[in-house]
Amino acid sequence: MATEKIYPLEKVRNIGIAAHIDAGKTTTTERILYYTGKTHKVGEVHDGAAEMDWMIQEKERGITITSAATTCFWKDIKINIIDTPGHVDFTAEVERSLRVLDGAVAIFDAGEGVEPQSETVWRQADKYNVPRIAFVNKMDKVGADFYMCVESMHKKLGVKALPLQVPLGSESSFVGVIDVIEEKAYDWTNDDQEGMKYEIKPVPEEYKDKVKEFRHNIVETVCESDDILLEKYLGGEELTVEEIKTGLRKLVIQSKVFPVLCGSSLKNKGVQLMLDAIKDYLPSPLDIAAVKGTDPATGNEVVCKTVDTEPFVGLAFKVMVDPFVGKLVFVRVYSGKLEKGSYVYNATKGVKERVARLLRMHANKREEIDFVAAGDIVAVVGLKDTVTGDTICAEERKVVLESIDFPEPVINVAIEPKSKDDIDKMNDVLRKLQEEDPTFRVKTDEETGQTLIYGMGELHLEIIVDRMLREFKVQANVGKPQVAYRETIRKSSKVESKYIRQSGGKGQYGHVIMEIEPLPEGAGFEFVDKVVGGRIPKEFIPAIQKGVEEAMNNGVIGGYPVVDVRVNVLDGSYHEVDSSEMAFKIAASKGFKDAMAQADPVLLEPIMRVDVIVPEDYLGDVIGDLSSRRAKIEGMEQKGNARVVTAKVPLGEMFGYATTLRSLSQGRANYSMVFSNYAEVPKANWDAILKK
Numbered sequence: 001m002a003t004e005k006i007y008p009l010e011k012v013r014n015i016g017i018a019a020h021i022d023a024g025k026t027t028t029t030e031r032i033l034y035y036t037g038k039t040h041k042v043g044e045v046h047d048g049a050a051e052m053d054w055m056i057q058e059k060e061r062g063i064t065i066t067s068a069a070t071t072c073f074w075k076d077i078k079i080n081i082i083d084t085p086g087h088v089d090f091t092a093e094v095e096r097s098l099r100v101l102d103g104a105v106a107i108f109d110a111g112e113g114v115e116p117q118s119e120t121v122w123r124q125a126d127k128y129n130v131p132r133i134a135f136v137n138k139m140d141k142v143g144a145d146f147y148m149c150v151e152s153m154h155k156k157l158g159v160k161a162l163p164l165q166v167p168l169g170s171e172s173s174f175v176g177v178i179d180v181i182e183e184k185a186y187d188w189t190n191d192d193q194e195g196m197k198y199e200i201k202p203v204p205e206e207y208k209d210k211v212k213e214f215r216h217n218i219v220e221t222v223c224e225s226d227d228i229l230l231e232k233y234l235g236g237e238e239l240t241v242e243e244i245k246t247g248l249r250k251l252v253i254q255s256k257v258f259p260v261l262c263g264s265s266l267k268n269k270g271v272q273l274m275l276d277a278i279k280d281y282l283p284s285p286l287d288i289a290a291v292k293g294t295d296p297a298t299g300n301e302v303v304c305k306t307v308d309t310e311p312f313v314g315l316a317f318k319v320m321v322d323p324f325v326g327k328l329v330f331v332r333v334y335s336g337k338l339e340k341g342s343y344v345y346n347a348t349k350g351v352k353e354r355v356a357r358l359l360r361m362h363a364n365k366r367e368e369i370d371f372v373a374a375g376d377i378v379a380v381v382g383l384k385d386t387v388t389g390d391t392i393c394a395e396e397r398k399v400v401l402e403s404i405d406f407p408e409p410v411i412n413v414a415i416e417p418k419s420k421d422d423i424d425k426m427n428d429v430l431r432k433l434q435e436e437d438p439t440f441r442v443k444t445d446e447e448t449g450q451t452l453i454y455g456m457g458e459l460h461l462e463i464i465v466d467r468m469l470r471e472f473k474v475q476a477n478v479g480k481p482q483v484a485y486r487e488t489i490r491k492s493s494k495v496e497s498k499y500i501r502q503s504g505g506k507g508q509y510g511h512v513i514m515e516i517e518p519l520p521e522g523a524g525f526e527f528v529d530k531v532v533g534g535r536i537p538k539e540f541i542p543a544i545q546k547g548v549e550e551a552m553n554n555g556v557i558g559g560y561p562v563v564d565v566r567v568n569v570l571d572g573s574y575h576e577v578d579s580s581e582m583a584f585k586i587a588a589s590k591g592f593k594d595a596m597a598q599a600d601p602v603l604l605e606p607i608m609r610v611d612v613i614v615p616e617d618y619l620g621d622v623i624g625d626l627s628s629r630r631a632k633i634e635g636m637e638q639k640g641n642a643r644v645v646t647a648k649v650p651l652g653e654m655f656g657y658a659t660t661l662r663s664l665s666q667g668r669a670n671y672s673m674v675f676s677n678y679a680e681v682p683k684a685n686w687d688a689i690l691k692k
């Protein structure tokens with residue numbers, strides 16, 4: 001059994017690497033694993049040898065889909081890295097990682113600066129207050145411009161981006177970086193050992209002014225927020241390197257300043273200095289204020305401190321179903337210790353669970369450990385009922401931590417197994433995949449009996465179908481992707497509904513008077529029992545709610561789910577002998593449908609935020625095409641000799657957009673798309689949608 005060296009908490013870093021697709025996250029992670037001594041060969045993404053991208057689909061597509069947690073060691077620091085995917089269909093993966101991280105490295109492409117989707121990821125990190133350092137990658141690429149990137153961080157992200165380095169050369173002449181604080185140049189010119197061989201030299205003459213300017217800027221920033229250092233500085237004394245770094249560390253942890261570094265992961269330059277910056281500036285678990293949760297029994301606030309001596313509290317942030325090992329639950333430990341063979345309490349579900357094994361993960365390799373301490377990240381085997389977002393804790397410290405926000409899936413396809421014998425197997429696999437992925441849902445269409453799978457985009461669902469086939473050997477036919485429309489109401493209405501049957505023996509009697517009202521977007525469903533004086537006995541109220549909920553699965557316009565309504569049950573009557581739950585349920589269901597029909601029902605559709613980057617020459621055609629897709633153009637920005645068009649477009653109009661855009665622009669335009677909100681479909685478009 002491996003007994004790991006125990007790392008004091010101040011020497012632990014839980015970090016994520018966040019980036020726009022193709023900025024070089026996977027390549028950079030690979031290099032980190034190489035320099036930290038965990039891998040022995042530098043894997044290249046393009047030949048599918050990358051260690052982190054271990055799922056077959058990832059290798060083939062060259063993209064990172066799941067966030068695998070991996071541990072590595074740099075100098076005296078233990079770093080847990082969560083690899084987060086860049087594709088927008090997987091925002092849930094990014095969110096869940098950010099929730100449990102203490103710091104992140106944001107990677108930018110030196111030729112592009114802040115791209116629309118790097119902005120999305122940046123804002124997500126803002127939401128969870130994650131301190132960040134920026135790494136401007138691809139400095140070797142034609143068009144690389146470090147200063148443009150820093151400027152675009154100021155302009156687009158509106159943050160204080162503080163360069164700590166000056167690149168030595170650029171594009172094909174990029175050979176290394178100058179550390180501004182230490183005033184030393186790191187030069188890889190004579191490297192023939194995959195970046196392991198570099199020289200440390202004095203700052204070359206032609207860079208001295210730039211370094212002086214940047215250093216002055218750093219020193220001033222540090223002094224502004226530290227009176228003792230300010231006094232020293234104003235008194236004409238030099239600050240030491242240590243003082244500058246300590247001062248800067250405080251500002252980074254408060255997210256007041258974002259240090260910017262640069263390099264080329266592909267050409268093996270600058271990655272070691274980025275690891276140093278992770279150690280120097282990103283927070284340890286101790287720097288993060290204790291997390292708060294609520295006691296499920298009393299609703300009182302519970303503070304969970306990051307110390308080993310407290311009772312155990314952790315958050316499940318990722319579930320992976322491995323066809324061989326079974327279910328793996330990734331847990332961030334906030335308080336106390338988690339031991340192999342112990343029992344824990346899942347406070348979200350209210351069940352006891354056994355921790356069979358604890359695994360330290362390195363992409364697809366695993367190392368068995370005996371316990372894991374506060375501040376750490378681990379994969380747990382044996383937790384049967386735990387899913388992403390659940391809190392697990394010691395029985396004497398029952399607490400539920402704030403869960404993770406996940407967007408609603410906006411697209412669905414019908415799916416059926418190729419062989420009828422595979423039906424049970426398919427349902428079983430879909431259930432497992434749902435446990436892993438909170439943005440993936442499975443439903444049965446009540447009218448057609450078809451199984452529908454719901455997700456965040458076409459690629460998301462394609463990957464799921466692909467995994468069913470490869471990992472679980474279930475072949476399936478899938479229908480065309482459909483938009484997940486919804487229905488709601490715009491005004492209130494009141495109805496009386498009866499279900500009465502009298503045919504010999506015991507009859508049926510249910511009678512309900514109810515009112516439905518619109519709620520604000522996102523409010524979901526509320527059910528209020530306003531019946532007084534026992535005019536409907538309490539035991540029938542749950543049946544009424546059930547009847548309403550069933551009716552809400554299929555709205556009156558196109559059979560889509562109904563959202564954002566409140567149902568008030570006002571009055572009714574019952575019969576001593578004939579009343580039953582069934583009768584009230586039917587009366588309520590029918591009542592809801594009638595009420596909805598009178599309440600100005602409307603159709604809702606998912607609206608996407610679309611960013612298109614298009615060279616000037618094709619701008620007219622791209623805008624024309626967007627307009628024909630009912631787009632609202634919200635902005636148009638210059639970027640080099642291209643434009644970035646930002647628009648809100650109904651998802652239903654976006655199928656096949658990739659192909660159209662390619663042919664409109666001879667392959668030169670690019671786009672990204674994220675879910676924005678649900679909005680009312682104009683009545684003129686109802687027919688087209690309902691016919692489909």
Ligand SMILES: Nc1nc2c(ncn2[C@@H]2O[C@H](COP(=O)(O)OP(=O)(O)OP(=O)(O)O)[C@@H](O)[C@H]2O)c(=O)[nH]1
Pocket residue numbers: 019020021022023024025026027028045046062063064085086087137138139140141263264265266267
């Ligand atoms: N010129 C140059 N190319 C790079 C550099 N780093 C990565 N690349 C290339 O950029 C492409 C994307 O790199 P990845 O590491 O797969 O990017 P990623 O951000 O992980 O992409 P996803 O996993 O799809 O989100 C690959 O072709 C890399 O070889 C670099 O420093 N310089």
